[in-house]
Amino acid sequence: MPKCHYCEREAVVRLPYAKLNLCEKHFEEYLLRKLERSIARYGMFKKGERVIVGVSGGKDSIVLADLLSKLGSARLLVVHVDLGIGEYSRKSSEVVRRFSVERGLDYFIVRLLDYNTSIPELASSLRSRRPCSICGVVKRYVLNAVALDLGFDAVATAHHGDDISVYILKSFLTQDYDQLYKISPVNPGIKGLAARRVKPFYEFYEFEIEKFAEAKNLMYVSEKCPFKHIGWLEKIIRDLLEKAEEEAPGFKIALLRSHARRVLAVEGRSAEKPKACASCGLISEGSECSFCRLTRRALGYPLGLQVRRSIVSSAGFTIRADSKQA
Ligand SMILES: [Zn+2]
Ligand SMILES: [Zn+2]
Structure with missing residues (x-):
């Protein structure tokens, strides 16, 4: 070197x-x-705001929690969803717990097994859906519920530019414009219903996250989720974007920025209430x-x-009147 x-x-x-x-x-x-x-460019959160970081225990989310805590501008709560996927989940929640304790970060773990269910169980009774999509619904729900019920300003997740640019092209190639317009570095919150969602790694490459974890010797779960599935179209798009990036370094960032400009310009114009x-x-x-x-x-x-009730009671809070709508 x-x-x-x-x-x-x-x-x-x-x-x-x-x-x-x-x-x-x-x-x-x-x-x-x-x-x-990135946080400033897309207005993800302001200094002193209370932000939840979703941490799975994999390298991306561990690096995000590490960097955000070093940045020190937001008040962080690490939230981990234990999916009940055998050894993989046991290892993951242990890594998140140890990481948070070492850094002196507040953390909150929600276990599906506490509700007598798990991703494998949900997946086997819902054969029509891929485990990954079930997992996505569960994680998004829990992070949103914790944020709203414990009064946080935003939820940060570690999706990085390499994956996001693949989703953008995939949505375009399948002409799924609803999906395309949902992909954004910032999804604004709706009072009492949804917390603001932010992706601080929107312009980050996976290789820089990986190199950083390596250089800093961060502990993370390197095993992939046993349910992880990458479809053929995603593989083709990934290869294509890799080649474009080799040919013109920075290609993906340029794509992500143009996409964000377009999407952020139309946001709020949705007719749906x-x-x-x-x-x-x-x-x-x-x-x-x-x-x-x-x-x-x-x-x-x-x-x-x-889930909402137990989040509130296990965190020692009471449900605020404005979030009790059911
Ligand atoms: Zn130097
Ligand atoms: Zn519901």
Whole structure:
């Protein structure tokens, strides 16, 4: 490796899109500045706001929690959803717990097994849906519920630019414009129904997250979820974007920025009025939210309200009048 661009030390990473070689110290400074700029550029959250970080225990979310805590601008709560996927979930929640304790970060773990269910169980009774999509619904629901019921301003997740740019192209190629317009670095909140959702790694590459975790020797769960599935179209798009990035470093960031400009310009123009789920009171497209609908189909009853009540009681709070709608 050549020398760092800013000092005499040996570089640990090369960033082709920025034409920089950086040592460990300057790499961290670079990522912190990049994160700070992304948060400001898209108005993700303001100094002093209370922000939930969804942490699965994998490298992306551990690095996000690490960098956000070092940035120190928001008041953080680490939230982990234990999906009940055997050894994988046991390991993941242990990593999140140890990480949070070591950093002195507040953390909150929601266990599906406490509600007598799990992703494998939900997946086997809902054969028509992929486990990944069930998992997505569950995690989104829990993070939103914790944010609203404990009074947080935003939910940050560690989706990075490599994955997001694939979703953008996939939605375009399948002409799924509803989905396309939902992909954004910031999804504004709706009072009492949905918390603001932000993706601070919107312009981050996976390789820089991985290099950083390696350089800092961060502990994370390296095993992939046993249910992880990547479809053929995603593979093709991923390869295509990789080639474009090689040809023109920074290609993905340019794509992500143009997409964000377009999407943020039309946001709020949606004709649809957000509704409250009849079962749990949180945001819903139909009469019942996707989480309540999904658990009703799999278990025979909707789980939303029970999850919300136990979040409130286990955190030692009481449900505020404005969020009690069911
Ligand atoms: Zn340096
Ligand atoms: Zn619901």
